């Protein structure tokens with residue numbers, strides 16, 4: 001369970017102060033898919049960075065399975081980021097000259113798994129995201145955008161994270177490929193009992209979420225949702 005409590009992040013811009021996140025509170029149950037929409041510059045990426053401990057709030061807290069991030073020292077925040085969070089970005093952020101398999105194995109090194117176990121788990125994850133087994137050894141820069149995003153999702157799942165944060169995961173994909181990625185995120189949140197929070201401009205992705213939020217002037221409002 002993820003609890004976000006009265007989160008505020010302010011930035012100084014010249015002599016002005018802006019608060020793209022200004023008193024945001026919500027809770028997400030394990031295994032749910034949630035979406036956040038909002039205009040460009042409304043603070044969506046800022047909010048994801050706070051949830052992923054890539055940035056620290058001005059005030060407020062994020063509590064993950066009872067553990068308060070505000071109370072953790074930096075070393076524990078790094079551990080949280082590596083172990084409990086999976087990140088999926090628009091630009092995929094994979095290592096281009098490594099194979100799909102090696103990219104998925106990489107985060108498992110921090111978890112201390114032996115190489116054979118890492119390779120086996122990476123193969124299983126790549127199968128779950130439906131990447132052809134003939135392409136597991138292929139270098140990332142020889143895969144299509146949709147295939148790369150599947151690898152990125154498999155990598156995000158590598159350590160069985162509590163929360164996957166996805167920033168515009170379909171932003172660089174054509175409509176049909178985007179649809180497949182949406183299907184995949186939706187089924188993975190259920191099958192892995194992982195909470196997935198996506199920031200998106202993609203209406204069909206936003207609509208598919210169990211919980212739908214809109215960020216507007218620093219506040220997060222929930223909209224009625226129905227998963228189809």
Ligand SMILES: Nc1ncnc2c1ncn2[C@@H]1O[C@H](COP(=O)(O)OP(=O)(O)OP(=O)(O)O)[C@@H](O)[C@H]1O
Nearest residue numbers: 011012018020038039040041042043044045046047
């Ligand atoms: N490190 C920073 N220092 C100062 N201002 C920042 C910083 N990061 C973000 N901002 C500002 O905070 C606001 C929110 O930015 P953010 O990137 O979170 O928006 P966004 O909703 O993700 O936008 P987009 O949809 O364009 O990606 C913007 O006005 C941005 O300029």
